[in-house]
Amino acid sequence: MSKAVTTYHQRVAQEKRALIVTAATALFLELGYDRTSLARIAERSGVSRATLFKQFPSKAALFDAIVTEAWSTADEEEPPPAGNFVDGLGILGRRYAELLGRARMTDLFRIVIAELPRFPELAHAQFSQGKMPYFESVRGYLLAEHEAGTARIEDVDLAATQFLGMISNYVFWPTLLVPGWEVSAERVAQVVDEAVRTIAARYAATGPGASGPARRSRPSPRS
Known part of the structure; x- marks a missing residue:
């Protein structure tokens, strides 16, 4: 398979992935996570169920992708x-x-x-x-x-x-x-x-050295 063909398929896969993520986000907001099925997401995004399941085998995996991309x-x-x-x-x-x-x-x-x-x-x-x-x-x-x-x-x-x-x-x-x-x-x-x-x-330090080691405790970010 030529590099051009491979690049084309990769671009198409990325475009379909973006459509799926956008459709899933909208449906999660409209219907809630529980009431949104992968079949409904496939329909909204305009891709086949096989394509969706190939990219995201579960709804949890799809939500994880939404988080990561956001x-x-x-x-x-x-x-x-x-x-x-x-x-x-x-x-x-x-x-x-x-x-x-x-x-x-x-x-x-x-x-x-x-x-x-x-x-x-x-x-x-x-x-x-x-x-x-x-x-x-x-x-x-x-x-x-x-x-x-x-x-x-x-x-x-x-x-x-x-x-x-x-x-x-x-x-x-x-x-x-x-x-x-x-x-x-x-x-x-x-x-x-x-x-x-x-x-x-x-x-900010006002001198060449720092005063003591920085604490490395596990963070609990609230921001």
């Missing part, structure tokens, strides 16, 4: 290198605000919140496959800055939660609770900048 960054960027604390925080803050600004992210949280009493595994998937990996990337960056001596952070779990919380508490959570809540791009940039300045003021 939390993925555009090019799966790595955390910025340590060395410039303010610039690094700015990059992470803008990425987080962009993630939270996606329509699919709001939809995902609404599904989890609505179905939590009957399907707690959905919240587990959201936490373990979505939020936790992103939190760990921020945590790892803060730890790297601490070890490089550019920041003094005794509790990287707390610092990561503080940073992400300052952003999400303004640009994201009100969208779930306040009808018509909208935040302009300029306001988002200001919120991120203020979060960066606050964290830098608290943790």
